[in-house]
Amino acid sequence: MAEQSNILDTVKAKLIQANTATTSSAGRNAIAADIAKLLTQLDNIAKSTNYNGTQLISNAAGNAAATAMTFQVGEDSTNNAISTSTINANTTGLSLNAYTSITTIGAGSAATAQTTVDTAITDLNKYRSAVGSVQNQVESAVRNLMTQATNVKAAEAIIRDVDYAEESANFNKQNIISQAGAYAIAQSNAAQQNVLRLLQ
Structure with missing residues (x-):
């Protein structure tokens, strides 16, 4: 849309020139x-600006608004969605259709056209602002998700990085205690059997 803004600035400069008495x-x-050629180029930019076939700033014909888009930026599609408004950055949406096929322009109509172009520049700047806002929201969400992913990986690393030497020593200690307990029970059972044999 920056190039479209440049085109409208050029159109405005030409209208100022057409409005002077010396022209x-x-x-x-x-x-x-x-x-007329500049506005045709403005429409061409609007028609050809797409991402993977999705029109971004105009419909494919260049005469209506592009559809609004929603971006899911988290696990929950209800609370983690960022939506764009519809954008109609073509001569139809910017109310410049009357000037796409002009062949002559008078000083009076140039002054009127200047006002229309000023409004179109304001509208285009609003579209640019809306796109910039959505872009900032998406970038912020991506940074937040990257921080969350880093934190999850750090927590996983802490859980996985168990001190194997310490745990191996604890296992051996518990194993020895368990064997000693089993030996004591075996000795106790043997003593009881010896007493029973004597009583028989």
């Missing part, structure tokens, strides 16, 4: 032809 009618006709 001849032939000069105004040349300016009108330039404006």
Whole structure:
């Protein structure tokens, strides 16, 4: 949309030139032809701006708004979604259709067109601002998710990094205690059997 903004700035400069008394009618006709070509280029940019076939700033025909998009930025699609508004950055959406096929322009109509182009520049800047806001939200969500992933990996590493030497020593200690207990029980049972044999 930056190039579209440049195009509108150029159109405005040409309209200012057409509005001056020193510009001849032939000069105004040349300016009108330039404006029509610039606005055609603005529409071409709107039609060709897509990502994986999804139109971003206009529909494919270049005469209506692109559909709003929603980005899921977490595990819960209800609470972790960022949505865009519809964007109609073409001559239809910016109310510039009347100037796409002009062949001549007078000083009075150039002044009127300047006001229309100023409004179009304001609208385009609003679209750019909305896209920038969504971009900032998505980038912030990505940074947050990366921090969460780092924290989970750190916690997993702590759990996995058990001190094997210490645990091996504890296992051997418990094994010896268990064997000693089994030996004591065996000796106790043997003593009871000896007493029973004597009593028989």
